Amino acid sequence: MRKILIIGAGKSTSVLIDYLLKKSEVENLQLIIGDLEVKNAEKMVGKHARAKAISLDIFNSGEREKAIQDSDIIISMLPARFHIEVAKDCLSLGKNLVTASYISEEMKQLDEAVKKKGLVFMNEIGVDPGIDHMSAMQVIDRIREKGGKMLLFESFTGGLVAPESDTNLWNYKFTWNPRNVVVAGQGGVAKFLQEGKFKYIPYNRLFRRTEFLHVKDYGKFEVYANRNSLQYKNIYGLDDILTLYRGTIRRVGFSRAWNMFVQLGMTDDSYTMENSEEMSYRDFINSFLPYSPTDSVELKFRHNLKIDQDDIMWDKLMELDIFNSNKKVGLKNATPAEILQKILMEKWSLSNDDKDMIVMYHKFGFEINGEKKQIDATMVNIGEDQTSTAMARTVGLPVAIAALKILNGTISTPGVQIPITKEVYDPILKELAENGITFREEEKEYLGYNPFGEVGN
């Protein structure tokens, strides 16, 4: 039996484990699920004969080395910062490794040694990063093989709520880590390229510089820019490209409303507020507004952000019950971002029968035989239930498929890598499609950034 060690039995691993267990007879696999809390691992394993739960403290080097030594390939589903110790053991013990996280600087530095030993360390093979890399590179390589020259690449992903569960005015619920949503966009200026021009959007303008997208059968969405799109020049080999833009998808109107919080400073995670524990929601809001002995917090809020009383943004605030003076924050030494997250989680958490949705949208502009063309590729995936969520599937399936293909030698080029080579993306995308994760492609007229086809006058 070939042993696959999966480290970290979080919620996101259910689909991953399920996939591998289904293949375990045919492929002669045994799964070892290791978690600090053995109960978490046991829950995932159930009574399956080919799976075993173990207690695994990754900070105990003896335990960690033993578990890795006993296995044929390792899948690390730990938070990104914990991969490196596992990776070092995999290197010294000669085991292949799969993670869904961005390659860290430390991980990158193992590349030479990993190559020398002929090992495969596959990273960034979840959904974003992951499916985005594979689906984009497949189209880009196809365009190039036909002699096309890339002019434009735009890529957008969003973790959203499924249409049937889209029941609040924000058209949004937390389907993944809420903290990441609250602090999104704060890591530095958003940089990208539009028609050869470098563009920069500061945080305070990010949610007002959105663009629209239409997805067949799903309607209209909006996009705000991700931090650094320019790095994809190198990663995808798009050296002479004119337009390079990556972004995050939301339903239309989310960003305009979210911007209220940004403008007032309620998403700031850099300082703690005085008396945060005893503060009411109303006090919290009032902290970001000028003092007045007479005017209401509501009127100050409206006046400060120039919100008309019949603006839907106001209804969105009301829905959050954010002016309530009886609800206490109840968090000690909390940052504005932490308090806002708490308030939002009361309203934006998924209920038991809610489903999530992943939307991915790529645009490829290119020139071929003197003609400009565009291909749009879209993928929508909707969760089945609270276990087999769209997020767990689109992260777990590519990880599982990659692990098995590496184990079987279908993917064998050594090195610390991400899934941007044909050897990797072709078989994985094929199998993802068999599991319902497919892209719809459409050829369009190339409009670039002149969508109305107008000339200035």
Add this chain to the structure above:
Amino acid sequence: MRKILIIGAGKSTSVLIDYLLKKSEVENLQLIIGDLEVKNAEKMVGKHARAKAISLDIFNSGEREKAIQDSDIIISMLPARFHIEVAKDCLSLGKNLVTASYISEEMKQLDEAVKKKGLVFMNEIGVDPGIDHMSAMQVIDRIREKGGKMLLFESFTGGLVAPESDTNLWNYKFTWNPRNVVVAGQGGVAKFLQEGKFKYIPYNRLFRRTEFLHVKDYGKFEVYANRNSLQYKNIYGLDDILTLYRGTIRRVGFSRAWNMFVQLGMTDDSYTMENSEEMSYRDFINSFLPYSPTDSVELKFRHNLKIDQDDIMWDKLMELDIFNSNKKVGLKNATPAEILQKILMEKWSLSNDDKDMIVMYHKFGFEINGEKKQIDATMVNIGEDQTSTAMARTVGLPVAIAALKILNGTISTPGVQIPITKEVYDPILKELAENGITFREEEKEYLGYNPFGEVGN
């Protein structure tokens, strides 16, 4: 002869040196002016018999120690980060020290040793910090001595252009370090207290949450909040105060226009722009605006910030020639803030006959014998010429006066300190007044933050 060593012969030391030279016969002083560039020091010294210029590299510990050993008191006019080495030598060689800079953490840690040796290390004795401390504490102590209880303290300072030199639409010219003006407000959220409520203003709202001030004979000004007003609770012993607010003074309309740069991200100093050297001013502006094949940079700017064509803000931009496509930035790997500074320096630099102006405004609210009262104290100082600027005078005079009083033993309480005790502020403020730096006090009705005396309805 008693020797005073002045380290750093920058532009700001002219008034300081001039004051001490005038006293040199009566007080039996010799001045030693040390600078890395001995020519700078020689310029300051002229042919005065009681002054000597020396070459002094403060990173050469031998040179530094010798110069300090030879003197009776040391005035360090170096940039703040360089004081500490001088301070350590002063401590070991048993010399008193005067600086105009904020006390650093390292400097603070010398306190115990400085006290043990009976030395005076006086810091923050320029204008802001400096005259603000002294003039505020004199009034606060007076109120307390009479049995009053402090309710409100607000304090504002601005380095501006004198009315007779106020010749541009921004009503502003650089009278001090331009860089500090461009990045002002970026060090973290502005925190303060209003009527017992903690208030927070993020950077992107800072220049829209201004308050107005009237100064007799000088008209209307506006104020934006400084970073952390709360620390003055400890510094001034204002533990139970309800309102505590410090800010920076500008002419009305400056902040609303400056906010255009803030909103677009043009004051960001955290990243360098691509191809900054070859960029035109117009390209620079366009980097912060969406791409369009047809619309002008001007229209995009107006639309993005919703500026009407007859808004004075637009004329302010025109005055800066900021849309010029022929003027090159010419700075390699420059940040937005560095580029903006360059553009502004072309228009906002003082010309030879321009004069500067320092404005300081304190409000003291207090309760005494069951009655609420308010005292407003204002100081305006206008420069004489490009040498005896208001800035050089209001920084140099208190430093010089303090040094002489310490030398003469009028100020003798040992320790690393700032000028907040009667022993220090009384004699210095008296002598500043003799030199034309005076405060006008006015008793007012206490209005707190209910300036219109209204009750909500």
